[in-house]
Amino acid sequence: MKQIQILTIEDDNSVRNLISATLSMHEYNVITAANGASGIMLATSHHPDIILLDLGLPDMDGIEVISRIRTWSQVPIIVLSARSETADKIEALDAGADDYLTKPFSVEELMARIRAAQRRSVILKKVYPENSEFVNGKLRIDYAAGLAYLNQNELKLTPIEYKLLCLLAVNIGKVLTRNYIIKEIWGSVSENDSGSLRVFITSLRKKLETDDNEPSMIQTHVGIGYQMIRL
């Protein structure tokens, strides 16, 4: 499970620290900026999943920050502001903000609103699935579904077989060293565990076999490791 990254743009040190601490505690990955310009830069460079924005910044108008970011990104922006006037809220929301919280706010409420924003962005990512499918010759892997197919037929793979297949597929064309594969799949660094790997390579090859005797999709590089070749 990938960690959610949140960018906090806030000039008040104490508020920023409070928010950072709370977010970190909830297992979010936090990056911070103390003014608008660096906030926009961080948004550009890091592509955070959510942005928390204080409107009262020293160097530029918060509204300006929103519009700038909205020119290229749909990332959820939650505004935190000391101003409670309706007009301010409307301005921020219409500039492209997703939500508006008036200070002082309850941290728990902020957390709940972050979860709501997060939920929506997850759905959006589902709508635009980023290459969640892999195809090579007669092999197809549907990463989202967690399934692999050979000629439209579902392959019955064990967990390690599936992991191994994905690892080779993601790095198609590259030669992966034995140690790298072992570390990725077993997590361990014990050098002498290549016995199991050999067995799994065998069983994968067997399951990937097609009737016509094509050469195996998985090639051995003696003394080094294995490689999935492009067909």
Place this chain on the structure above:
Amino acid sequence: MKQIQILTIEDDNSVRNLISATLSMHEYNVITAANGASGIMLATSHHPDIILLDLGLPDMDGIEVISRIRTWSQVPIIVLSARSETADKIEALDAGADDYLTKPFSVEELMARIRAAQRRSVILKKVYPENSEFVNGKLRIDYAAGLAYLNQNELKLTPIEYKLLCLLAVNIGKVLTRNYIIKEIWGSVSENDSGSLRVFITSLRKKLETDDNEPSMIQTHVGIGYQMIRL
């Protein structure tokens, strides 16, 4: 430009009329419901673009309305409530609400929040052919009513069984990991709670069993999780 349709679920006549009038004036297409049950029905039949929901309904808990709708639809839900406690807000947001406004609120702010929600929903609406009914083989789920049928016969499911069935159905074809299922249903992250899940899978399978001995609709992926297969 197609007109945006907004469903207002609110039992107080005067508030409802005020909102309806304002929305109509802003060229929204408005449909209204005075209680939760008819609200869910309208959501089912009309697929509105946005839902405004009062939590204080006469017939059922507003939270219940949110979760029911969320079993099949991602439509933006903006909660309007007289209760300003943080706990209430969190409950509603975590149940699936997108925004929470405390009464009395400024109509202009509501309008701005509607525009924000609308901006987000435009994308979703295109891609998600949201259906409040699910059919797979002899199984039929009526999400709006919260009922499941096997060969026209109502299945008597416990709350967790129903949730589990919906989760598998919504993700039909995908392999769901044990941890994902546990997090979705129990909310917890305690890794060791797969015992209950095993029991519920058993009882679901038993209830989904048809006389002709078809293979189970729910497949096990050893070491990973479960999958509902398309029939």
Place this chain on the structure above:
DNA sequence: CAAGACTGTTAAGATTCTGTTAAGAATAAA
């Protein structure tokens, strides 16, 4: 060419995982 190192294959045993059952705890209803 031949020895040594590396890889592929197989099968058995160990380990882990799953399905099922039943009993007790927790919760909701009467």
Place this chain on the structure above:
DNA sequence: TTTATTCTTAACAGAATCTTAACAGTCTTG
């Protein structure tokens, strides 16, 4: 309160998976 329903936990048998080890075949290099 009692009663009924639902949920959790534990235990165990059986199934699936993983590891290990032995051996055969292949490649490399002196």
